[in-house]
Structure formats: structure tokens, C-alpha cells
Amino acid sequence: MSFSSHIFCDRCGAANRPQARFCRACGDPLHTDVSSTPSALDQAQNAAIYPAATTLTGLLEPQHELKQRYTILAKVGSGGFGAVYKAMDAQFGNRVVAIKEMSQSNLNAKDVQAAFEAFQRESLLLANLNHPNLPRIYDQFTDTGRSYLVMDFIDGETLEARLQHIHGKRLPVEKVLEISLQLCDVLDYLHTRQPPIIFRDLKPANVMLTPAGHLYLIDFGIARHFKPGKAKDTTALGSTGYAAPEQYGRSQTTVRSDIYSLGATMHQLLTGDDPTETPFHFGPIELPPHTALDGLDDLVFSMVSISASQRPESVALVKQKLQQIATLYTSERTMPLLKGMLPVKEPPGKQATGIHNSRKIAQYHLTKQPNTLFLCFGHSSRVTSLSWSPDNKLLASASFDKSVILWDTATGQQARTYQKHTSRVLALCWSPDGRFVASADDEGTVHVWEAASGELVYIYKGHTYRSLHAVVWSPDGARIASAGVDQQVHIWDPMEQKTLFKYQRHTDTVEAVAWSPDGTRLASAGKDQQLHVWQPEGQKTQSRSWFGLISSLWHSSSPQQQAFEHAGPIQALAWSPDGKQVVTATGSNERRVSIWHLASRTRTRLEIIPQSTKNAVAWSPDGALLAVGGNDRLVQLWKPSGDHCTFTYPGHQGNIHAVAWSPDGTRIASAGVDRSVQIWKAPR
CATH class of the missing domain: 3.30.200.20 (Phosphorylase Kinase; domain 1)
Structure with a gap:
């Protein structure tokens, strides 16, 4: 298989x-x-x-x-x-x-x-x-x-649980050294068995800590004996963020695969950053000013090298280096190593910052660009969606941390936080009158709530599967469209609280949905690599046969429905302000931005360099420019003609998942994996 x-x-x-x-x-x-x-x-x-x-x-x-x-x-x-x-x-x-x-x-x-x-x-x-x-x-x-x-029976808690109890979700350096040395000891024991045993799933959830600080490695369900001469493992397993790249590529895992996982775990303990949110990307490590710690960050980064050959050859070498650091670090400290979780002394001038803000410091070194208005920090996980209020005064951001934050766009400060979701929030939108916000989550529900008070008005539960990736309000405010992994687009009335129509012609997860500016058509797209443009009025909810579906999509002369084929999954889409074009952003094989001219069924491709998966796209209100964000960590502004890029915004340090143009066209908001929401001036 x-x-x-x-x-x-x-x-x-x-x-x-x-x-x-x-x-x-x-x-x-x-x-x-x-x-x-x-x-x-x-x-x-x-x-x-x-x-x-x-x-x-x-x-x-x-x-x-x-x-x-x-x-x-x-x-x-x-x-x-x-x-x-x-x-x-x-x-x-x-x-x-x-x-x-x-x-x-x-x-x-x-x-x-x-x-x-x-x-x-x-x-x-x-x-x-x-x-x-x-x-x-x-x-x-x-x-x-x-x-x-x-x-x-181990009387204690997992390292994962311990981190959840700590403000800032990172440990003092001495505690990180203690845990890391114990992990090195047990991994070295496993790796020196004959044949060697590769654990393959080292992460905080698989480490138990007793009240006395003793450590146990648990859950050997996917551990393997190393087999010399064997090119591949029987199965490809591991945990996202902690697993080495070769575990995804089906190469046989070696001791260096466990070294990668150990490095990812150490990075998390030192910074508070969860590697599951940014696989293969590790931000800078902020360490106390101590000569003994020189080289600790270099050691960690060498352990998480993408190339296995660039990692340390053995856990024994890692252990030797950590022991040297621990000995020097503790020799000048009044408190001995391994004596519990004591707060680490902050560098001079940073005492007022405390551990609460140290997460932000260690997370990413974000620098204001010349046109940056605000760097907004408040989310503890990646930001998935952005939406401006119709009056330009508020910006809503959704996040994996299960919250929605409303930002005051005049000050960059938080105006309100909505925290009634019980799972990751993946999409959101404002009502056209600015009174309500609709936010969709990973449990397949949409919350409709009042922006001024945060009061929950209605929860839509019409989808049959978890994880909704798109939610959009119709321009007239009467309907909401939502879509996700159930391969359907639901149109429903938020005031009457009833489903009006289900569009069932996609064959895979629907990632993006948008109403045309006049509200007569919808564009929907996703993993089935097709852009569908259709009119909800007059459609029938019942699904058709496969032959009938293809026939209706490709051979009907009716303007009610069109389909446009792509070579990769579609991540995002947006209508042009005049309703004549739809822009799509794709990943996987295609990795490009396409502008579809609906009347002629032709497209213009934007040859964006560097090529990477594009996750977000937004059209300026005047239709003159497109904002595109993706895994290259850049937001680029392009003319719809595809001639050239007019501006590049390099303010982010992680993949970009959301871009939104202010209704008045003067500002752009962008956000993604680095957890920041950045509001910046749109160049003229």
C-alpha cells in the first residue's frame, strides 16, 4: 500500500x-x-x-x-x-x-x-x-x-501534562538539561542493543515524570529493531512535529531519527513552542546569559537538521555535550541541578517581562517593517482566518487555540475575545451589517455570536463530519454558506435557524467558499482540484449519478454551473470586485495562483517566485491588486494581469494562512503559523 x-x-x-x-x-x-x-x-x-x-x-x-x-x-x-x-x-x-x-x-x-x-x-x-x-x-x-x-505503575504525569500546567509552557534550563540527560541515557541504552531499537515516537506525551523528577519512556507500540541493509521501514509512523523527515518518506529510521525527535522535544522545553504547529521549522531559542550555555542552541538545531547526515552520529555524543554544559552551568549557581522546577533568572533589564512574555520572545523574532502598523499578539497557536468588520474598525482572527479575537484596528489592542468553541477555530466572517460574527470549528459547528457583547446567538450543526474549513455570509445578510470535510456546501438561514440547501457535487474536502459580490453565485473549491461556480437558486439538493454530475458540469450550456480543473488541491479563492473573475491559490503539484475569466473560461497564471503552496488570496476592493500568502512566509501583491509583483511584505516568520484587505483598501492584515496578526499599510 x-x-x-x-x-x-x-x-x-x-x-x-x-x-x-x-x-x-x-x-x-x-x-x-x-x-x-x-x-x-x-x-x-x-x-x-x-x-x-x-x-x-x-x-x-x-x-x-x-x-x-x-x-x-x-x-x-x-x-x-x-x-x-x-x-x-x-x-x-x-x-x-x-x-x-x-x-x-x-x-x-x-x-x-x-x-x-x-x-x-x-x-x-x-x-x-x-x-x-x-x-x-x-x-x-x-x-x-x-x-x-x-x-x-508510574505515579506521576506526562511531560506534556506538566508543560500545560506551566505559565509560558517552557521549563527552566536546568530542568531541560535534567530531562534531556535522562532521555539520552535511555535512548543510548535502546540504541546499543543488538540489534538496535529505534523508539520512533519520542515526544512529551510519551515521557512520564514522577514527583521526584524520575523519568520513564512509555508506549513502545511503534518501536522497531534496526535492520542493517534494509532501505525502508515496513510502516511509516511517527508524530507530526517530532518525527524526522525520513519517517514520512518511508526511509528506514535510524538512531538519528530518535535524535531528531529528542531535539524537537528539547526545543519545545526551552521555548514553549509546540512543534506540531510548525513541523520542520524551529524558531530561535532565548537562553539566559551564561557562558556555559553557548552552543546549546547550536546543538539543538543540529539535532533537528532536515538531513540526517548533519545530525550528531549518536545519542552518546549528544549526552556528552549536554553533560559538559550542565556541569559548567551549575558550577557557578547557588542552587544545584536537578532539584525541581525553579524559575530561571531573567537577563538584566528583562525582569519585568517575566515568563509570561518569554514565550513571545522565544517564539519568533518578528521585526516591524517600514509599513507595519501593528504586530498583534494574543493567540497561543496558529492563526487560521482573518476578517475585517464592514466599518474597518475591527479585525477578527481565528486560531487553533479555540478562540476568536477582535482587534481594534486603530490601536492594535484586543477589543474582545470569544472563547466558547471547544475545538480549533478554522474560519470566520462578519455579517454585512457588522453586528455578528460567524466562526466555524473543527467539530463541524458554526457559532453565530454578537460582536459587541460576545453573546452566542445560534450554533449550526447541520454538517455530518467534523472540521469546517469555510464560512461566508451572503452580501444581503440573509444566508450563510459553510463547508468542510463532508464534501458539501450548506446554505442556511441564521435567523430562521434552518438549512436551505446542500450542494453535494464536490468529491473531496471543500477548503474555500465565497459569494459573488452581487450574491447570486457561489464559488467553491478544495481537494478535488476543481473550482465550481454555481447559482444556489434553482439547484436541487439531491446528488446525481457520477455520469450526470460530469455531464452537468462540463457539457451544460446553462450559466447556473461551471467547473474549472486544476492540477492540485485548491487552498483559497476570491471573487474580483466586479464579479467577472475568480482567483484561486493551489498547493501540491501546481503551487500557483490562477485568475479564471468566467465568461471566456480562460485563465491567467501568476508566475510567483519562489514557488510554494499558496494558502491565502485576497482581492483589493478596487480590483487593482491581489494579495497572496503562502508557505514562503511572504505576502506578495500582484497585478491581476500577471505582469509582475508590485510589493513583497516579509514580516512573518512562519507559513501564512490568512490575508485580508480592509474594506477601504488602505490596509492589509496577514497571519499564520507565527501566531501574530500583522496590520500593515497597503502600498499605493
């Missing part, structure tokens, strides 16, 4: 079979379409071959006995993988153990086999290992059709 056919977990980035319902690495539910649901045949095979496939897990109550030996005390964790219980082992003086229970519910036959193999792999690997930073395995058994693994 090709790597591109896998489904990738949104939480950890692991590759899963197309039919999987739960991530085989972290257990989270996967975003799948209807075709991914196990068939009746799969379910029958599971029941016949794996009795546990129809057995629920996580249901054991306190005092329940397993194997006439283990007494359940409490359930301490659960997920798509199954459950983990705290229990007592009667045969060894009632010692406390952890019992991991494997779930096979709602899996097809192949995924049951894969889950079972991962469970067995973890058991066999740990059973033959003996290290103070690894949990010990005591038993493995099957009971009433369920598989169980008995191991050390």
Missing part, C-alpha cells in the same frame, strides 16, 4: 490504514469518510477471528478481579487504544501495577491485526529490556476475549 493512501492522525501524525477508525499510535478517533467504516464482512471476520473485536473495553469496575490475581483499583486512562487500570497484584504482596487493556472495537480485520501486532510488539520489546527509565513488564494474558499487559 502506498504511503499516500494512509490516513494521518490529527493528534499525533501517525499513518494509519484507510479503513482505520482509531489511530494505532495514540488511540484518538480518525477523521474518515463513510467509506472508512468497517463493512459487515469486516465485522463478521473480526467476530470470528478476534473475539475481542466485539467486546467493549474500559468497563472494569474497582474490585474486579482478573486472572484470580489482579484486583482493579481504578481506571486511570482510556482512549481508542483501550484503557489503563491501576491494580494490585495479589501474588507479589499486593504491589501496585498498571494493566493496559487493548480495544478492538469498531476495527476492521486488518486494523485488528495491526493493533494486536503493536500490542504484542510493545510486550516483547519491554520484556527483554532492563533500564531504570523503562517500565518493567510482569505479565501478558487474555481474559474473556480481551488482551492485557501488566507493567509498572
Whole structure:
């Protein structure tokens, strides 16, 4: 099976079979379409071959006995993988153990086999290992059709949880050194086994910390023995942001793959930056002024080199360098190393800043450009969408941090924060009268709320799948269009709170939707590589046969519907102010911006250099310029004729995901992975 056919977990980035319902690495539910649901045949095979496939897990109550030996005390964790219980082992003086229970519910036959193999792999690997930073395995058994693994009970919390409790989400340097040295010790032990064991999934969620500061490496479900001479791994797995590039390319993982993950983890501990938000991109590290720390940032950056050959050859070398740094750093400090999480002293002149703002300092070094009006900081994760209020006074920004912030565009200060979403906010828009904001999230809902008060008015729940990528208000204010992974565009009445129409002619995720300036047509596009331009009036909700769909799209002379083919997935689109053209921005193979002339069905291509995925595009209100943003971290202004770029704005340090022109045409707002919202003057 090709790597591109896998489904990738949104939480950890692991590759899963197309039919999987739960991530085989972290257990989270996967975003799948209807075709991914196990068939009746799969379910029958599971029941016949794996009795546990129809057995629920996580249901054991306190005092329940397993194997006439283990007494359940409490359930301490659960997920798509199954459950983990705290229990007592009667045969060894009632010692406390952890019992991991494997779930096979709602899996097809192949995924049951894969889950079972991962469970067995973890058991066999740990059973033959003996290290103070690894949990010990005591038993493995099957009971009433369920598989169980008995191991050390670790009284503590994950490093991921520890970071969530810390203001700024970064650790003092001495604590980072302590954790890193322990990780080096256990990784060096694994790498020097015969054959070497590559962990392949080092990240804070797989590191347990006890109250005394002792560390355990957990979850060996995807660890592998290194096989000399083998070019590729059997499966491509890992966690986005922490996994080395070769884990995505199917090359065999080596010890240097674990070194990359260790470097990504160290960078996060030192800066507070979550690498899952900016895979393969690591911002500068702000360290206390101490000669012993010279070279620590260089070491970390060498560990996360894209090229494996440029990383340190072994964890032992990394450990040696860290020990040198730790010895020098602690020799001049009154407090010894490894004695808890004490606040690190700020450099002179920065005491007033504190840890609260250190996240912003360490995050990215953003510099005001000559035409920058405001650098707005408030989001703790990437910004996904921007929208100006009709009167130019407020700018709304949506973010992965589950919030929407309204910015005062005269001062650059926060005017209001909306925090009633329970998942990532992916798109937003203003009502034409400026009274309301509609914001769409990763759970498939749209919140309509009052901008002045933040009061929630209505939640639209008409979509059948999670993750809405687009929401737009009609120019007359009577309708809202929303779209996402369910491949549909819904048109609904926010005041009457009812669905009016469902456009069902896309065959993959819809990434972008926009109303024509006169409100009579909609343009929609996405991963199916087609731009559809259509009139909602007179359309029928029922989907047609495939032949009928193609025929209606390509051979109908009716102006109600047009389709334009691209060579890659479409990330964004926008109408020209006169309604005669639609501009699209694409990624993948095409990586270009195209202007479609609807009357003649021709297009103009903008030959943008450097070529990169384009995520955002906006037309100036007068139609004279296009603003384009993408993974090159630049916003470029182009004439629609495609002749040349008139201006480049280089103020961002991460991929750009949103660009918005102010209604009066005097200002542009841009935002993306670097978490800043930047408002700048539009050049004349």
C-alpha cells in the first residue's frame, strides 16, 4: 500500500490504514469518510477471528478481579487504544501495577491485526529490556476475549501534562538539561542493543515524570529493531512535529531519527513552542546569559537538521555535550541541578517581562517593517482566518487555540475575545451589517455570536463530519454558506435557524467558499482540484449519478454551473470586485495562483517566485491588486494581469494562512503559523 493512501492522525501524525477508525499510535478517533467504516464482512471476520473485536473495553469496575490475581483499583486512562487500570497484584504482596487493556472495537480485520501486532510488539520489546527509565513488564494474558499487559505503575504525569500546567509552557534550563540527560541515557541504552531499537515516537506525551523528577519512556507500540541493509521501514509512523523527515518518506529510521525527535522535544522545553504547529521549522531559542550555555542552541538545531547526515552520529555524543554544559552551568549557581522546577533568572533589564512574555520572545523574532502598523499578539497557536468588520474598525482572527479575537484596528489592542468553541477555530466572517460574527470549528459547528457583547446567538450543526474549513455570509445578510470535510456546501438561514440547501457535487474536502459580490453565485473549491461556480437558486439538493454530475458540469450550456480543473488541491479563492473573475491559490503539484475569466473560461497564471503552496488570496476592493500568502512566509501583491509583483511584505516568520484587505483598501492584515496578526499599510 502506498504511503499516500494512509490516513494521518490529527493528534499525533501517525499513518494509519484507510479503513482505520482509531489511530494505532495514540488511540484518538480518525477523521474518515463513510467509506472508512468497517463493512459487515469486516465485522463478521473480526467476530470470528478476534473475539475481542466485539467486546467493549474500559468497563472494569474497582474490585474486579482478573486472572484470580489482579484486583482493579481504578481506571486511570482510556482512549481508542483501550484503557489503563491501576491494580494490585495479589501474588507479589499486593504491589501496585498498571494493566493496559487493548480495544478492538469498531476495527476492521486488518486494523485488528495491526493493533494486536503493536500490542504484542510493545510486550516483547519491554520484556527483554532492563533500564531504570523503562517500565518493567510482569505479565501478558487474555481474559474473556480481551488482551492485557501488566507493567509498572508510574505515579506521576506526562511531560506534556506538566508543560500545560506551566505559565509560558517552557521549563527552566536546568530542568531541560535534567530531562534531556535522562532521555539520552535511555535512548543510548535502546540504541546499543543488538540489534538496535529505534523508539520512533519520542515526544512529551510519551515521557512520564514522577514527583521526584524520575523519568520513564512509555508506549513502545511503534518501536522497531534496526535492520542493517534494509532501505525502508515496513510502516511509516511517527508524530507530526517530532518525527524526522525520513519517517514520512518511508526511509528506514535510524538512531538519528530518535535524535531528531529528542531535539524537537528539547526545543519545545526551552521555548514553549509546540512543534506540531510548525513541523520542520524551529524558531530561535532565548537562553539566559551564561557562558556555559553557548552552543546549546547550536546543538539543538543540529539535532533537528532536515538531513540526517548533519545530525550528531549518536545519542552518546549528544549526552556528552549536554553533560559538559550542565556541569559548567551549575558550577557557578547557588542552587544545584536537578532539584525541581525553579524559575530561571531573567537577563538584566528583562525582569519585568517575566515568563509570561518569554514565550513571545522565544517564539519568533518578528521585526516591524517600514509599513507595519501593528504586530498583534494574543493567540497561543496558529492563526487560521482573518476578517475585517464592514466599518474597518475591527479585525477578527481565528486560531487553533479555540478562540476568536477582535482587534481594534486603530490601536492594535484586543477589543474582545470569544472563547466558547471547544475545538480549533478554522474560519470566520462578519455579517454585512457588522453586528455578528460567524466562526466555524473543527467539530463541524458554526457559532453565530454578537460582536459587541460576545453573546452566542445560534450554533449550526447541520454538517455530518467534523472540521469546517469555510464560512461566508451572503452580501444581503440573509444566508450563510459553510463547508468542510463532508464534501458539501450548506446554505442556511441564521435567523430562521434552518438549512436551505446542500450542494453535494464536490468529491473531496471543500477548503474555500465565497459569494459573488452581487450574491447570486457561489464559488467553491478544495481537494478535488476543481473550482465550481454555481447559482444556489434553482439547484436541487439531491446528488446525481457520477455520469450526470460530469455531464452537468462540463457539457451544460446553462450559466447556473461551471467547473474549472486544476492540477492540485485548491487552498483559497476570491471573487474580483466586479464579479467577472475568480482567483484561486493551489498547493501540491501546481503551487500557483490562477485568475479564471468566467465568461471566456480562460485563465491567467501568476508566475510567483519562489514557488510554494499558496494558502491565502485576497482581492483589493478596487480590483487593482491581489494579495497572496503562502508557505514562503511572504505576502506578495500582484497585478491581476500577471505582469509582475508590485510589493513583497516579509514580516512573518512562519507559513501564512490568512490575508485580508480592509474594506477601504488602505490596509492589509496577514497571519499564520507565527501566531501574530500583522496590520500593515497597503502600498499605493
